[in-house]
Amino acid sequence: MAATTTTGTADEGTGMRRIGLFRTVSAGPAFWWLVLPAFLFFLVFFVVPTVSLFALAFNKSAAGVISLSSAVTFDNFLRIFTRSIYYESILRSIGIAGAVSFICLVFGYPLAYVIAKTTNPGRNTLLMILVLSSMQLDMVIRLYGLMVLLGDNGLINAMLLRFGIISAALPLMYNVFGVIVGLVQITLPFMILSLIGVIKSIHPSLEEAARSLGASRAKAFFSVVLPLSMPGVLAGTLLVFALAISSYVVPALMGGWKVMVMPIHIYQQVAETGRWQFGAAIAVVLFLTSLMAIAVYHRAAMRTTGGRS
Amino acid sequence: MSDIHLKNLVKSYGENIAVAGIDLHIRQGEFFSLLGPSGCGKSTTLRMIAGFIRPTVGQILIGSDDVTRLPPEKRDIGIVFQNYAIFPHMNVADNIAFGLKLRKKSHEDIDRAVAFALRQVGLVGYENRYQRQLSGGEQQRVALARVLVTEPRILLLDEPLSALDKALREEMKYWIKDLQKSLGITTVYVTHDQDEALTMSDRVGVMQKARVEQVGTPQEIYERPKTLFVTTFIGQSNVIDVTVRGRQGERLSVDFGDSTVLTRAPVAEVSVGSAAKLVIRPENVIIGAAGAGLSATVVSETYQGALVRYRLSVAGQEIVAERQNQAHLARFSPGEVVGVSWDPDRSEALVA
Numbered sequence: 126m127a128a129t130t131t132t133g134t135a136d137e138g139t140g141m142r143r144i145g146l147f148r149t150v151s152a153g154p155a156f157w158w159l160v161l162p163a164f165l166f167f168l169v170f171f172v173v174p175t176v177s178l179f180a181l182a183f184n185k186s187a188a189g190v191i192s193l194s195s196a197v198t199f200d201n202f203l204r205i206f207t208r209s210i211y212y213e214s215i216l217r218s219i220g221i222a223g224a225v226s227f228i229c230l231v232f233g234y235p236l237a238y239v240i241a242k243t244t245n246p247g248r249n250t251l252l253m254i255l256v257l258s259s260m261q262l263d264m265v266i267r268l269y270g271l272m273v274l275l276g277d278n279g280l281i282n283a284m285l286l287r288f289g290i291i292s293a294a295l296p297l298m299y300n301v302f303g304v305i306v307g308l309v310q311i312t313l314p315f316m317i318l319s320l321i322g323v324i325k326s327i328h329p330s331l332e333e334a335a336r337s338l339g340a341s342r343a344k345a346f347f348s349v350v351l352p353l354s355m356p357g358v359l360a361g362t363l364l365v366f367a368l369a370i371s372s373y374v375v376p377a378l379m380g381g382w383k384v385m386v387m388p389i390h391i392y393q394q395v396a397e398t399g400r401w402q403f404g405a406a407i408a409v410v411l412f413l414t415s416l417m418a419i420a421v422y423h424r425a426a427m428r429t430t431g432g433r434s
Numbered sequence: 435m436s437d438i439h440l441k442n443l444v445k446s447y448g449e450n451i452a453v454a455g456i457d458l459h460i461r462q463g464e465f466f467s468l469l470g471p472s473g474c475g476k477s478t479t480l481r482m483i484a485g486f487i488r489p490t491v492g493q494i495l496i497g498s499d500d501v502t503r504l505p506p507e508k509r510d511i512g513i514v515f516q517n518y519a520i521f522p523h524m525n526v527a528d529n530i531a532f533g534l535k536l537r538k539k540s541h542e543d544i545d546r547a548v549a550f551a552l553r554q555v556g557l558v559g560y561e562n563r564y565q566r567q568l569s570g571g572e573q574q575r576v577a578l579a580r581v582l583v584t585e586p587r588i589l590l591l592d593e594p595l596s597a598l599d600k601a602l603r604e605e606m607k608y609w610i611k612d613l614q615k616s617l618g619i620t621t622v623y624v625t626h627d628q629d630e631a632l633t634m635s636d637r638v639g640v641m642q643k644a645r646v647e648q649v650g651t652p653q654e655i656y657e658r659p660k661t662l663f664v665t666t667f668i669g670q671s672n673v674i675d676v677t678v679r680g681r682q683g684e685r686l687s688v689d690f691g692d693s694t695v696l697t698r699a700p701v702a703e704v705s706v707g708s709a710a711k712l713v714i715r716p717e718n719v720i721i722g723a724a725g726a727g728l729s730a731t732v733v734s735e736t737y738q739g740a741l742v743r744y745r746l747s748v749a750g751q752e753i754v755a756e757r758q759n760q761a762h763l764a765r766f767s768p769g770e771v772v773g774v775s776w777d778p779d780r781s782e783a784l785v786a
């Protein structure tokens with residue numbers, strides 16, 4: 126919890142003094158040598174290529190050309206915001222990522238709560254393995270598994286048809302539903318892991334104090350545990366949102382090229398038509414959209430929790 | 435306000451028995467301490483009274499209500515935790531108002547009660563502070579205020595002073611005691627600190643290994659310990675091996691080395707010739723000139739300011755004696771032969 130409301134004065138009785146907003150960690154020179162390898166890697170293999178790609182977005186679109194030129198144009202961005210096929214995909218991406226974040230929160234919170242509260246070490250390990258095991262398999266393999274379940278001839282449809290509950294296969298895949306199911310499956314562990322730590326850090330006596338003061342189990346949860354776990358809720362939803370909005374593989378496999386989200390457009394522009402510049406422009410918009418959505422959400426969340434995170 | 439009955443209260447965790455059958459009556463308005471070493475089952479007992487732990491066997495009555503199966507929020511209790519459990523996302527006023535809001539009190543009533551409680555615990559002006567802006571002692575007061583505004587039938591405290599430094603602990607000890615007295619609220623106080631238990635309590639229940647060994651006033655517990663554990667856990671005692679010679683009414687005569695001494699007799703039957711422990715507090719051992727009482731040799735003398743402490747060798751066993759450091763009392767040096775005696779009513783015979 127950041128000491129954002131404390132002033133520079135010493136709190137009487139506590140003997141504590143906080144100066145300004147941040148407490149700085151002084152790191153010796155040796156410390157910088159230790160972070161240098163990671164810093165260089167990050168610079169060479171992330172910052173440089175990403176900036177180069179983003180720079181390409183400001184060049185005129187030309188198939189097969191990937192060299193940077195100094196002639197700056199905003200044509201690519203104009204095209205994105207004037208053609209419905211593109212600007213609608215921005216909204217679709219935000220909508221799907223938002224829905225996935227919400228679903229992960231609703232599904233993940235109870236499980237994270239149970240894992241955090243389980244004192245039995247054996248049961249705790251078992252539950253953690255359950256959560257982490259889904260992350261052991263490659264994403265593509267897991268999605269193929271989902272396709273076996275959700276396809277027109279998949280397990281669910283076959284079962285429903287056999288028992289005569291439906292007369293034609295339900296469209297469970299190659300649509301927004303399939304993409305959302307796939308994304309939830311991929312991102313849920315991240316949500317759960319974000320929540321467990323925070324819920325664990327809430328001392329059980331706080332919940333018990335609420336109970337002893339007259340709060341039912343539910344009331345104690347909503348008035349004490351949930352507000353105190355907001356940092357985890359915030360971290361988890363932001364992480365899931367960022368993973369979901371930038372995912373290419375899931376919409377590609379589960380959407381079958383019918384659910385056009387931004388990463389699909391980027392892939393098509395770059396890999397199929399060779400228009401790197403236009404693909405790069407969509408990537409820039411995706412990046413900024415994601416940042417903006419996160420900023421707006423963060424502000425709203427901070428307001429509802431009284432500026433405490 | 436109510437009394438509390440614990441009837442054959444048991445809590446077991448598989449093989450592990452945390453509380454092994456406790457029967458207690460805690461009277462209306464009394465300050466009752468559960469005293470015992472760490473792990474003896476004090477907190478488990480308290481948390482069963484609070485409703486956080488469901489007893490394996492047994493019954494809990496608050497007043498005439500059987501609360502054994504009631505959840506904590508239906509028991510009308512107040513509990514103060516070792517870490518105070520101040521809600522960190524609420525300021526002091528909201529913390530104190532928490533229980534009142536749940537009781538659907540009006541805004542005016544809540545404001546009035548919070549203001550009164552803050553005055554009661556001496557924290558006027560702290561309304562808008564958060565937990566991280568409060569010292570341990572202040573958190574303690576907020577925790578008490580938060581509990582007391584709801585006017586619970588009983589007050590439960592689990593080692594509330596153990597997180598404070600020594601000076602503050604001394605101060606809070608008397609403050610809590612005075613507050614409890616002025617409110618007249620039935621209180622169960624859990625501690626491993628004999629000093630807290632003796633100073634604050636009307637009665638003390640000494641616990642060991644999941645059981646209550648003895649219940650009594652602080653004076654009874656200190657002066658008439660019923661078991662060897664109680665006598666060694668509370669204060670210091672000389673524990674001397676003796677052989678029972680015979681009972682004479684309220685007294686028991688025992689053989690100690692070559693001498694026969696008198697002591698208070700235990701309630702239980704003792705057979706002649708059996709081994710027993712003679713228990714004497716160091717402050718009750720009287721040292722005099724050689725020839726007065728048992729013959730003893732001074733092993734060491736330790737000056738402790740208000741007290742002088744002697745280690746004595748008597749018939750091959752060591753006895754510690756303490757006496758006031760007063761000008762008219764003679765001092766003894768190591769090697770000196772002295773006489774040792776005690777008032778038989780100030781010593782106990784315990785059958786091991």
Ligand SMILES: Nc1ncnc2c1ncn2[C@@H]1O[C@H](COP(=O)(O)OP(=O)(O)O)[C@@H](O)[C@H]1O
Pocket residue numbers: 447450451452453470471472473474475476477478479
């Ligand atoms: N949830 C639990 N599971 C298993 N054993 C427990 C549990 N809670 C307490 N115990 C055991 O019960 C005994 C009593 O614990 P406790 O009441 O906390 O002791 P105290 O408060 O006197 O220090 C201890 O031996 C402890 O290890």
Ligand SMILES: [Mg+2]
Pocket residue numbers: 473476477478
């Ligand atoms: Mg305890």
